Amino acid sequence: MASVADGKVRADEAPVLTDEQIASYRRDGLVKVDVRKILGEEAFERMREAFLYAEADEYRAHPGTDPYPATVLYREIHKSYPALAEFALSPKLGAVAAQLIGCDHVRLFGDETFTKLPGMPMTIWHQDSSTLPFDKPDFLTLWMAIDDVDQEMGAMRYVPGSHTIGNVLITRTANLKAGQMGEPDDLSALLADEHKSLADKVVSMPLRAGEGMIHHGALMHGAAPNTSDRRRRAYAMTIISADIRYSGKPHWPTDELGLTVGEPIEHPEVPQFY
Numbered sequence: 001m002a003s004v005a006d007g008k009v010r011a012d013e014a015p016v017l018t019d020e021q022i023a024s025y026r027r028d029g030l031v032k033v034d035v036r037k038i039l040g041e042e043a044f045e046r047m048r049e050a051f052l053y054a055e056a057d058e059y060r061a062h063p064g065t066d067p068y069p070a071t072v073l074y075r076e077i078h079k080s081y082p083a084l085a086e087f088a089l090s091p092k093l094g095a096v097a098a099q100l101i102g103c104d105h106v107r108l109f110g111d112e113t114f115t116k117l118p119g120m121p122m123t124i125w126h127q128d129s130s131t132l133p134f135d136k137p138d139f140l141t142l143w144m145a146i147d148d149v150d151q152e153m154g155a156m157r158y159v160p161g162s163h164t165i166g167n168v169l170i171t172r173t174a175n176l177k178a179g180q181m182g183e184p185d186d187l188s189a190l191l192a193d194e195h196k197s198l199a200d201k202v203v204s205m206p207l208r209a210g211e212g213m214i215h216h217g218a219l220m221h222g223a224a225p226n227t228s229d230r231r232r233r234a235y236a237m238t239i240i241s242a243d244i245r246y247s248g249k250p251h252w253p254t255d256e257l258g259l260t261v262g263e264p265i266e267h268p269e270v271p272q273f274y
Contacts, residue, residue, distance in 0.1 A: 029163030094274025
């Protein structure tokens with residue numbers, strides 16, 4: 001079995017990403033992918049149908065999660081719906097993540113719904129690496145549109161290249177849960193003088209259903225408010241390198257797992273799937 005640490009997949013698998021896509025991710029900290037092409041139209045439609053069924057059923061098979069005013073958030077959703085588990089634990093998606101991270105094996109740290117209802121406020125600017133309990137930012141998030149997402153619906157916003165400068169947006173979980181809480185929409189207002197130029201690089205990413213953005217764990221991102229009369233439905237997965245180590249930082253999924261600080265995150269609740 002060939003290593004993927006150099007950006008190559010296993011010898012018995014066809015490459016999933018192009019060299020251009022991998023270079024874009026290395027440079028900008030984000031890359032656009034078409035999940036329908038990676039997994040096939042049928043697999044995406046099964047996943048989409050499961051997502052819509054769960055929503056229509058008010059997620060009755062799911063134990064629930066904390067409310068966030070900027071989005072309808074259900075964590076660990078794949079554990080309640082088999083079609084979502086098939087998607088979230090797909091080795092093909094694992095191969096994509098391994099290519100981009102530059103590692104041999106990956107784990108699923110979590111998956112979530114991100115449905116922004118009409119009128120919901122912006123999702124504040126943040127970096128995932130500032131809150132997650134990892135010793136290094138060797139992880140990424142795949143954020144995929146379930147329906148077409150345009151600007152008015154609350155498209156995701158990213159700051160290309162911001163993954164290279166460390167954690168400069170120290171976002172409190174309480175702020176994310178409370179919503180905007182007076183947080184400015186203008187990114188420059190949150191940054192120190194030496195980083196304010198990053199605000200000029202913000203890009204917004206409308207997507208077609210089945211398209212997704214993969215962003216680096218340290219990339220600055222957020223989402224615009226939903227000013228339309230439509231739901232912005234999205235599904236996201238956080239995928240980590242299998243050799244990432246537990247930092248001990250408080251975080252709801254890992255606090256009760258009995259992990260050892262400084263050791264790899266090896267636990268059935270964080271399954272290795274590639």
